[in-house]
Amino acid sequence: MTIRLGGIIAGLAITAVLVLWSLLPGAYNLAFGPAPEQQPSYAFYEHGEGPEGGFSFDGPLGKWDMAQLQRGYQVYKEVCAACHSLKFVAFRNLKQLGYTDAEVDAEAATWTVPGIDPNTGEATTRPGEPTDYFPSPYPNAIAAAAANNNAVPPDLSLMAKARHDGSNYIYALLTGYGEPDPEKAKKVGFETPTGLYFNKHFPNVNIAMPPPLSIDGQVTYADGTKATIPQMAADVAAFLTWTAEPSLIERKQTGWFVLGFLLFATALAFLSYKQIWAGVKPRKG
C-alpha cells in the first residue's frame, strides 16, 4: 500500500512538473510566440535523386558494372584527386575493378607517394606500389585548409556511407550546381556568400567545393563512353560506392546462400516442431 501511494504521489508530481513548467509554457509559446526563424536557404534545397535507371549495384541482386567502376576511377584520378584523399583504399584493391596484376603495378606507379630515401633517411617521394594506399594531395590538414579557403576537402573513401542514401547523394550533388531562381532569391533576400557555390542538393545550398564537373568531355574515357556531366557523376558515384564498401556485392551474394540455408533449416525446424507437438492438442484460439 505504501509503495502504491508513494507511486501515485510521485507520478502525479512528475506529471505536474512536466505539464506546468514544460508543456504549458511550450504550448503557449507555440501558439502565441514568434514563429521559429527559417534560414532563407531552406527554400532552395531540393532533395536529389540518383541517376536515371539507378545503379547496377542497387537492390538485392545488384552487381558491379566493372567498366563503370573503371571509368569512375578515372574521374576520381583526373578530377577529385586534386583535392580529395582516398586513404582507406590501397592500389592493390584496384584488382577488384577487373585490372590484372601487371595493370595494377603500372597504375600504382603512376602515383607519387611519400617515401624515405634509403641512403640518407630523408623524406622524399617515390612511385607507388600495389601495397601503398592512395596518397593525400596535401601534406596535412592545415595545408589542405590553407589551399581551400579554410574548408578541408573530406576524405572520399567512405563518402557513400557517410551520407544518407550516399551513392545517389553523390550523383545529385555533382549534378546540382547552378544558379538559384533569381526572382525567388530577390524576394527572400538570398545570396550565395562569396567563396561558396550554389548547389540545390547540398543541405544548406551553399557549398565550399567549386563545381568539379563543369563541362562535358572533361575526361576522355578509354572505352568510348561519352563523358557528359551526368555520366561522369554517375561513374564516380559508383566508384565511391565501391571504395566505401568493397564487399558490397560479395555481401549480398553471401546473403542469398545464408538465406537459402536458413529457409531450409527453418522449414525443417517447423516440421519437427509440428511433429513433436502432434500428440498435444493445440491451445484454442
Add this chain to the structure above:
Amino acid sequence: MSFAWAKQYEPKTPLMKWLDEKLPLPRLVYNAVGAGYPVPRNLNYMWNFGVLAGFCLLLQIVTGVVLAMHYAANAQVAFGTVEHIMRNVNYGWLLRYAHANGASFFFIVVYLHIFRGFFYSSYKAPREMIWLLGVVIFLLMMATAFMGYVLPWGQMSFWGAQVITGLFSAIPLVGEPLQVWLLGGYAPDNAALNRFFSLHFLLPFVIAGVVILHIWALHIPGSSNPTGVEVKQESDTVPFHPYYTAKDGFGLGVFLILFSVMVFFLPNALGHPDNYIEANPLSTPAHIVPEWYFWPFYAILRAFTGDLTIPFTGITLIPAKLLGVIAMFGAILLWFFLPWLDKSPVRSGHYRPLFRKFFWFGLIPAMIALFICGGAPAEEPYVIISQVATAYYFLHFLVILPIVSQIEVPKPLPFSITEAVLGKDKAPAESRAGSTDAGTPGALPEGSLQPAE
C-alpha cells in the same frame, strides 16, 4: 525446485554415472533446459524471446571477442582499425555487421520480452526476483551498448559520448567533476575510449552472470503462461525438451532469417551515416541522436524544457536538464517497483478488460510516440508530443496501474491450464475446492501427455 512429476535425470552409461557423481553438470542442464523442466503447455510465441535474448548475448560475445582481436582502442587509430576489419580481415565485414545489427536485434528481442512481461504481469509474485534481475540486465545492456557505440570513434560515437556523459554534469555540486572523472578529461578522448573499450569487454560477462541468476530465479516458481493461472497438475505441463526446444528452435530460425536480411542486405539501415565520419571535436553534427533503442528514453530526457522555478520570484529549484535526467533514469528505475504497484491478483492481460485497454490504447501508443520523438530533431511538434507521451508514461505506471488494479473486475479465470487448452479438466473435485500449486500426482487427468513418437 521442480514439480513433483518432473522427470529425474538418470545417467545411462558408466561414464555419465561417474560424471554425475563427481560433477552433475549434465543433471543441471537436464533440469534447467532438458526433459527435467516441466513448462506450461500453453505458452505462445511471446515466450520465445527469453531464449532468443540468450542467443543474442552469445552472438554478441562471440562476434565481439573476434572483433576485439582486430580492433585498437586508441583515438588515433580506432576509426582506421574498424575500416581495417571491414576491408582486410577475412569476413570482417560480416563480423562487424553481425555485431552492430546484433545489438539492435538484442534490444528488439529484449523489448518484446519486457512488454510480454508488462502485458502478462510476469513480474507478479512469485516471480518478482526474476523481474528485478531482468531490469538489472536491461540497465547493464544499455550501458554496454552505449559504450560499444563509442568504439568506432565516428562522429556520433564522439558526440554521443559527450552528450551522455554530459548528463552526469546535471547533478548538483559534484556533476562537473564527475563528468571529468568519468571521461578522464574534459571531453571524450583517448582516456575515455580506452576505458569504454575495457568496460564494453567486461560488462557482457557481467550480464551473462546476471542472466544465470535470472534463469535460476525462473526455475524456482517455473515459467509463467498466457492464462496467468499457476501450474496445478502434470497435465498442465510438458517437458521443456523436446517440446519447447523444438518450438524455440523454429523461433530461432525465423529470428535468424530476419537478422540475416538486415546483416546482408540492409546492414547500415539502423545506424547513422555520420558514424562513417571520423570523430572531430571541432565539428558538431546537425542532429545528435543516440542509437534507435535509446530513442524513447532520449525523448523523455528532452521532454523537460523548462526549469522548475518558483513563479514570480525567479528562483530555480531544479534546472530542466536535471529534471530530464531524473525522469529518464526514473522511467526505467520505476520498473523495479512494478510488482508492488500492480496489486491485481489476476496476472494475464487477457482476463483484465480495463488494464488491457490502457495497455493497447495508452502505453503502446505512448511508447511509439516517444520512440518517434526521440529520433526526431528537438522542434515542434515533436517536443509537445514527447511531453504528452512522457506524462502518460509516468501516469500509466505510477497512477493508472495501481488504481486499475484496485477497481477492475477481472473476467473469470479457467480452473487450470489444462482447462484453458482443452476446454475441460477432469481434475478431482477436492483439488478444485482448495487449489494448490504443489501439483497433485496420482491419476492422470484426461489430456495428459505422452511424447509423440
